[in-house]
Amino acid sequence: MPRLRAEQIREGLALLDESGLIEDASLYDELPERLHANQAFFTAAAATSDSKGNRAQGVLQESHVLLLGLGGGGSACLPQLLALGLGRLTIVDYDVVETSNLNRQTLFRTSDLGRKKLDVAREYAKAFAPSTEVSAYDLRIEGVEQVQHLAEGTAGILCTIDEPPFVAQRRVNAAAIALKLPATFLLSQHTRGRVFSVKTEESGCMDCLQIHDELNTVDFLPQYRALMSPERPGTTAAIAPHIQRLASYGVDEILRLTTRYAAPIALGKQVEIDYLTGELGTLMAWDRHEGCPTCGTADPRFEYVFEVAPL
Ligand SMILES: [Zn+2]
Missing domain, CATH: 3.40.50.720 (NAD(P)-binding Rossmann-like Domain)
Known part of the structure; x- marks a missing residue:
């Protein structure tokens, strides 16, 4: 099994992040549990476009x-x-x-x-x-x-x-x-x-x-x-x-x-x-x-x- 260098792992993660495929755990930290599924949806929405979806729940709570x-x-x-x-x-x-x-x-x-x-x-x-x-x-x-x-x-x-x-x-x-x-x-x-x-x-x-x-x-x-x-x-x-x-x-x-x-x-x-x-x-x-x-x-x-x- 090929070994990955730390640098390669970082590059891979950055690529996944750019594609919106990594969930930012901090988005959930302050969020009441009742809104977690909302956040999961907005994260999914952000992954499929260049929208501001990932932050939508936070925006709503301020809106x-x-x-x-x-x-x-x-x-x-x-x-x-x-x-x-x-x-x-x-x-x-x-x-x-x-x-x-x-x-x-x-x-x-x-x-x-x-x-x-x-x-x-x-x-x-x-x-x-x-x-x-x-x-x-x-x-x-x-x-x-x-x-x-x-x-x-x-x-x-x-x-x-x-x-x-x-x-x-x-x-x-x-x-x-x-x-x-x-x-x-x-x-x-x-x-x-x-x-x-x-x-x-x-x-x-x-x-x-x-x-x-x-x-x-x-x-x-x-x-x-x-x-x-x-x-x-x-x-x-x-x-x-x-x-x-x-x-x-x-x-x-x-x-x-x-x-x-x-x-x-x-x-x-x-x-x-x-x-x-x-x-x-x-x-x-x-x-x-x-x-x-x-x-x-x-x-x-x-x-x-x-x-x-x-x-
Ligand atoms: Zn008009």
């Missing part, structure tokens, strides 16, 4: 995320964000738990009916992940400055609210662009879900998307107006597995954007989940538009597009 909404999407995002070992989480919601929520919002129990979703979520977080510092705000999103105030100092925004439709998302978008923070948006309608992200200087923003749609989609504005009008009265069409799947994509996306353990999947792209076929596909990618009122020069020629859902 603060703003979760807007505790409805179908948001309530499913909460346990996942906590399980990731996030350092700080700010949650915002104003609603109470209703019977009609219980088919898909599995954070809530029958015994929670009538309680504020925020209170249930806070209680859950305290019991499940006492090391995560949680701030909870009982309010509706009413303006850009309010979102900016909530998001200041966070690493990113996960937006699951849609009230008023498009206006709420536009406010979040404007705040994220102003603060240069990544924001991920979740939307679900009937048999399809959608995820998209924006980040200053890395993608077009949501208002660039509106201009893109107006320039590229026949009859975009009439369709936009129809979506803006209050939803027809009736029952929400949604089942738990699809809403939870959409939430999972949203949490993973904001995780990618904040830790860079791997490339984001929906930055400047609308990624759609077809609940019926189970397929995931890019519906449409869009670029930054110079004339955008939020991240560009506010070209007056496009003002009419934004009159549909003013901030």
Whole structure:
């Protein structure tokens, strides 16, 4: 059996390390056992790319995320964000738990009916992940400055609210662009879900998307107006597995954007989940538009597009 010199062993180890095949034991030393499997995953992710995956767990423990909404999407995002070992989480919601929520919002129990979703979520977080510092705000999103105030100092925004439709998302978008923070948006309608992200200087923003749609989609504005009008009265069409799947994509996306353990999947792209076929596909990618009122020069020629859902 050939004998290896110390130098050869060192060279071999360096090579393995470069390939990300050596686990840094010190990464586990300070880590609570409940997060060890997270670290093992991020190490595996780092080994397959030149990502910053290996440090992702540490980044998470230092990170603060703003979760807007505790409805179908948001309530499913909460346990996942906590399980990731996030350092700080700010949650915002104003609603109470209703019977009609219980088919898909599995954070809530029958015994929670009538309680504020925020209170249930806070209680859950305290019991499940006492090391995560949680701030909870009982309010509706009413303006850009309010979102900016909530998001200041966070690493990113996960937006699951849609009230008023498009206006709420536009406010979040404007705040994220102003603060240069990544924001991920979740939307679900009937048999399809959608995820998209924006980040200053890395993608077009949501208002660039509106201009893109107006320039590229026949009859975009009439369709936009129809979506803006209050939803027809009736029952929400949604089942738990699809809403939870959409939430999972949203949490993973904001995780990618904040830790860079791997490339984001929906930055400047609308990624759609077809609940019926189970397929995931890019519906449409869009670029930054110079004339955008939020991240560009506010070209007056496009003002009419934004009159549909003013901030
Ligand atoms: Zn823009």
